Amino acid sequence: MGLTIEKLNLHYGSSHALKNISFQTATKGCTAVMGRNGAGKTTLLRCLMGVLPATSGKISWNDQDVAILPPFRRVREGFGYVPQGREIFANLTVGQNLEIAAAAAKVEEPEEVIAEAVALFPVIGEMWKRRGGDLSGGQQQQLSIARALVTRPELLILDEPTEGVQPSIVSRIEDVIAQLRGRLSILLVEQYFDFARSISDHVVVLSRGEVVLHGAASDINDEAVKRHLSI
Ligand SMILES: Nc1ncnc2c1ncn2[C@@H]1O[C@H](COP(=O)(O)OP(=O)(O)OP(=O)(O)O)[C@@H](O)[C@H]1O
Numbered sequence: 001m002g003l004t005i006e007k008l009n010l011h012y013g014s015s016h017a018l019k020n021i022s023f024q025t026a027t028k029g030c031t032a033v034m035g036r037n038g039a040g041k042t043t044l045l046r047c048l049m050g051v052l053p054a055t056s057g058k059i060s061w062n063d064q065d066v067a068i069l070p071p072f073r074r075v076r077e078g079f080g081y082v083p084q085g086r087e088i089f090a091n092l093t094v095g096q097n098l099e100i101a102a103a104a105a106k107v108e109e110p111e112e113v114i115a116e117a118v119a120l121f122p123v124i125g126e127m128w129k130r131r132g133g134d135l136s137g138g139q140q141q142q143l144s145i146a147r148a149l150v151t152r153p154e155l156l157i158l159d160e161p162t163e164g165v166q167p168s169i170v171s172r173i174e175d176v177i178a179q180l181r182g183r184l185s186i187l188l189v190e191q192y193f194d195f196a197r198s199i200s201d202h203v204v205v206l207s208r209g210e211v212v213l214h215g216a217a218s219d220i221n222d223e224a225v226k227r228h229l230s231i
């Protein structure tokens with residue numbers, strides 16, 4: 001059960017961007033994916049969502065093969081995605097960003113899930129009628145996370161949610177992830193090791209498209225991880 005990735009390969013033309021990636025996550029708890037700029041973290045997440053096609057390998061969720069499903073079907077199977085750079089709909093209002101996501105995922109009680117997301121990020125309620133593009137970076141990041149949550153994910157995939165966000169909002173986002181990890185499977189790409197370790201159960205380190213370290217957050221060797229993260 002949970003997410004299982006087996007020998008996943010992906011090429012951009014002749015460039016081999018993901019090399020035999022294998023690891024598993026549980027149905028609950030947080031796995032941090034770390035690695036230097038260009039290591040392949042975003043490529044891995046986009047491949048898991050089905051936005052980029054794998055060259056070979058298996059992706060299964062709760063023992064079901066999802067590698068054959070297009071992105072919207074993966075969302076219906078429980079995958080929620082918070083992309084790097086947020087990618088909210090700039091010309092829609094904050095409210096519309098959430099309503100569209102809930103409708104696309106065909107959630108049964110959209111008002112209820114939207115109210116839950118607003119309770120986690122109160123600024124969304126305050127900005128409800130504003131255009132997404134008029135929000136600050138940190139507000140957009142909260143909207144992007146909320147937009148993934150209103151699809152009622154069982155697996156929440158977050159790509160550097162604290163990147164370029166002011167410290168007070170970073171702590172809000174950290175608190176929300178800490179709350180959610182008790183009931184969801186979370187795959188978190190994060191560049192700050194101390195935060196990643198404090199919030200994660202498992203850590204996966206990528207270097208040049210390969211898994212170079214993988215282990216329980218409590219046993220992982222700090223120095224070894226830091227060696228793979230430093231430039
Ligand atoms: N669309 C693309 N076409 C060709 N090569 C790409 C493409 N996107 C990414 N790459 C290359 O694939 C490698 C992995 O990039 P990726 O964006 O996955 O890294 P990352 O670990 O997310 O980096 P960052 O920490 O900067 O976000 C890099 O060498 C990058 O230049």
Ligand SMILES: [Mg+2]
Pocket residue numbers: 041042043084159
């Ligand atoms: Mg990236």
